[in-house]
Amino acid sequence: MTPDTPAETVPPASELITRVRRRRLDLPGAVACQVGGRTPRAVSYEEMALAVQRTTAALALAGVGHGMRTVLLVYPGVELGVLALSLLRLGAVPVMVDPGLPYADIRRCLERAAPEAFIGVPLAHAARLALGWARRSSRIAITVGPRRLWPGPTIAGLRAAAQGRCFSGHPPTGSAGGSAADLANHRANDLVDHPAPDPAALLVDGPAVDLANDPTHDMVAGLASAPAAGLVDDSVTELVNDPPTSSATDLVTGLAAGSLKDLTAGSAGTPVAREPGPDDVALIAYTSGSTGPPKGVPLRHRHLTAQLDLLDELGIIRPGTAMLSTFIPFALGAAALGATAVIPDMDPRHPMRADPAVLVSGIRRYGVATVFAAPALLDRLARHCAARGVVLDTLECVAVAGAPLPLPTLERVRACLPAAARVVSVYGATECLPVAAIEGRELAAARTAHPGAGTCLGRPLAGAEVRVIGVTDDPVGVWSDDLRVPTGTVGEIVVASPAVSDPYLDDPRATAMARIADGDRVWHRMGDLGHLDDQGRLWFAGRRSERVRTRGGDLCTDHVETLLAGVPGVRRTALVGVGPAGEQRPVLVVEREPGARRARVRAAVLEEAARHPRTAALREVLFHPGFPVDARHNSKIRRNVLATWAARRLRGGHG
Numbered sequence: 213m214t215p216d217t218p219a220e221t222v223p224p225a226s227e228l229i230t231r232v233r234r235r236r237l238d239l240p241g242a243v244a245c246q247v248g249g250r251t252p253r254a255v256s257y258e259e260m261a262l263a264v265q266r267t268t269a270a271l272a273l274a275g276v277g278h279g280m281r282t283v284l285l286v287y288p289g290v291e292l293g294v295l296a297l298s299l300l301r302l303g304a305v306p307v308m309v310d311p312g313l314p315y316a317d318i319r320r321c322l323e324r325a326a327p328e329a330f331i332g333v334p335l336a337h338a339a340r341l342a343l344g345w346a347r348r349s350s351r352i353a354i355t356v357g358p359r360r361l362w363p364g365p366t367i368a369g370l371r372a373a374a375q376g377r378c379f380s381g382h383p384p385t386g387s388a389g390g391s392a393a394d395l396a397n398h399r400a401n402d403l404v405d406h407p408a409p410d411p412a413a414l415l416v417d418g419p420a421v422d423l424a425n426d427p428t429h430d431m432v433a434g435l436a437s438a439p440a441a442g443l444v445d446d447s448v449t450e451l452v453n454d455p456p457t458s459s460a461t462d463l464v465t466g467l468a469a470g471s472l473k474d475l476t477a478g479s480a481g482t483p484v485a486r487e488p489g490p491d492d493v494a495l496i497a498y499t500s501g502s503t504g505p506p507k508g509v510p511l512r513h514r515h516l517t518a519q520l521d522l523l524d525e526l527g528i529i530r531p532g533t534a535m536l537s538t539f540i541p542f543a544l545g546a547a548a549l550g551a552t553a554v555i556p557d558m559d560p561r562h563p564m565r566a567d568p569a570v571l572v573s574g575i576r577r578y579g580v581a582t583v584f585a586a587p588a589l590l591d592r593l594a595r596h597c598a599a600r601g602v603v604l605d606t607l608e609c610v611a612v613a614g615a616p617l618p619l620p621t622l623e624r625v626r627a628c629l630p631a632a633a634r635v636v637s638v639y640g641a642t643e644c645l646p647v648a649a650i651e652g653r654e655l656a657a658a659r660t661a662h663p664g665a666g667t668c669l670g671r672p673l674a675g676a677e678v679r680v681i682g683v684t685d686d687p688v689g690v691w692s693d694d695l696r697v698p699t700g701t702v703g704e705i706v707v708a709s710p711a712v713s714d715p716y717l718d719d720p721r722a723t724a725m726a727r728i729a730d731g732d733r734v735w736h737r738m739g740d741l742g743h744l745d746d747q748g749r750l751w752f753a754g755r756r757s758e759r760v761r762t763r764g765g766d767l768c769t770d771h772v773e774t775l776l777a778g779v780p781g782v783r784r785t786a787l788v789g790v791g792p793a794g795e796q797r798p799v800l801v802v803e804r805e806p807g808a809r810r811a812r813v814r815a816a817v818l819e820e821a822a823r824h825p826r827t828a829a830l831r832e833v834l835f836h837p838g839f840p841v842d843a844r845h846n847s848k849i850r851r852n853v854l855a856t857w858a859a860r861r862l863r864g865g866h867g
């Protein structure tokens with residue numbers, strides 16, 4: 213700011229960054245992040261801030277800058293948090309694609325986002341080369357961990373270079389020592405003499421070949437030589453200990469990216485040209501892809517601020533307490549709200565494979581007060597605790613989101629918590645989070661009092677306005693009051709809030725289906741059916757695209773499934789429609805509890821169904837060994853996939 217710039221014209225900084233910074237100033241020694249796993253360690257706000265400072269400089273050195281879309285594929289841990297915060301600080305835009313998605317979906321997401329920079333662990337880079345992820349758009353490739361067959365800098369090398377250490381203390385092997393320019397020339401010559409091989413030629417041996425030949429091959433198996441935890445731990449150590457010397461090739465890429473001046477000055481400062489303001493795009497998230505391909509969701513810094521404010525209102529994250537989230541991006545939110553983010557030792561590609569014993573020991577060891585997880589994983593955790601008589605006595609709150617919370621899961625979770633602990637079901641979507649919330653006791657009471665009405669989501673949070681409109685599968689361009697349906701009538705849920713994101717990335721059709729213009733605000737169509745009750749509470753009835761369209765009218769999945777969830781021997785149910793819209797036959801697909809006999813479960817399900825008007829017409833029950841679910845939460849049942857499966861089964865006479 214120049215002396216004569218009026219204060220009001222200074223753009224306010226991103227609130228997320230400001231909050232983390234404030235926390236650091238207030239309590240520098242407080243633990244920002246606690247990593248479990250083989251080598252547990254605690255990282256204070258002060259250490260985190262230093263790491264962010266150094267990493268910001270390192271990324272700038274590589275040419276990452278304001279507005280640059282940057283893929284970030286790094287295992288959960290301090291390194292991921294530091295990189296994400298550093299990118300935000302630079303005003304670069306992290307592209308947060310779910311690593312558990314099918315490879316073709318990841319490729320599609322990245323093609324649409326067209327990121328210029330790609331930061332990833334070796335496994336991610338191998339996939340970049342073998343599967344063409346962001347191949348056309350990315351021109352800066354930074355490896356987190358040891359670089360293997362591809363060119364480009366490592367983050368450790370860039371950090372060292374940004375500190376200027378490699379020139380003063382540790383000249384890279386084979387270099388002439390000397391100035392940065394000498395070094396750059398030397399290595400540049402080296403590169404010209406030995407140009408980077410063609411990506412295809414890089415796939416000469418080892419796991420990368422597996423990936424190239426068999427794109428469906430599981431990444432863990434494919435590149436077993438890059439053990440996840442090891443990479444994370446190495447990186448964490450690098451962050452806090454002195455950085456290792458940079459390889460000269462690393463530097464060349466940095467230099468080529470145009471930061472020669474910074475480097476030759478040996479500057480360890482943080483070259484942030486302009487910190488992002490509220491209106492700058494902060495990141496690109498993706499919907500979970502449970503009803504179709506994932507859609508890119510650009511979120512500005514003001515959207516993140518609104519999310520934080522809404523989350524704050526829920527009171528599920530208290531400053532000074534520890535929070536474990538199995539959905540990793542939430543850990544950033546925890547740090548911004550002054551809590552310690554406990555990073556679970558789990559593979560984010562397969563949340564359901566998380567070992568409940570490891571989660572329990574993390575919760576106990578770090579005195580975790582809040583757990584954030586999706587219903588399926590919570591169910592697994594609660595079953596583990598019930599079988600061993602474990603009570604998670606440090607927990608004050610369990611927050612659950614991503615899919616409706618089934619009553620049997622809620623009861624199981626309650627049984628392993630102290631009596632005073634709260635279970636809070638939070639409703640929202642990638643495009644607007646959070647929208648409403650309800651405590652488990654009220655949820656259970658509402659469901660018992662209104663069987664077949666679906667799942668009560670609670671009252672909208674202050675700042676989020678919710679309405680229900682008539683059901684249509686067409687776009688609704690402009691708001692008019694006659695779109696609304698009366699209280700108690702099921703329709704599509706629409707939301708207006710300061711957290712509602714920008715339109716979808718490069719997807720005008722999906723945007724037209726999801727948005728309703730209303731003067732200076734916009735309504736987001738959730739794609740969910742439900743109703744508002746006379747107490748102002750919102751209810752969930754199912755996804756609009758998954759409703760079953762019979763001759764006698766539409767059936768909502770959650771109306772039916774909640775009625776049958778408690779039948780003995782039933783683990784989960786999914787209602788699907790078979791046949792053309794308007795003439796569909798409702799089919800109930802059932803996942804059984806282990807040991808439950810088919811004939812008995814079928815009889816019990818049909819008997820229960822006959823007792824309720826909503827389900828009385830149900831005749832067909834199929835058994836499925838394990839429902840297809842979304843990659844992020846492993847909790848959203850992919851009913852469109854199940855419907856195709858059911859149609860095939862019925863055609864084959866396997867009813």
Ligand SMILES: Nc1ncnc2c1ncn2[C@@H]1O[C@H](COP(=O)(O)OP(=O)(O)OP(=O)(O)O)[C@@H](O)[C@H]1O
Binds near residue numbers: 613614638740755
């Ligand atoms: N507490 C909850 N209870 C019931 N459903 C929930 C809850 N929280 C989230 N959901 C469901 O998750 C949806 C939002 O999920 P998300 O943003 O991850 O992607 P998605 O809409 O499932 O993805 P896609 O649009 O790609 O199919 C909501 O619209 C709702 O269906």
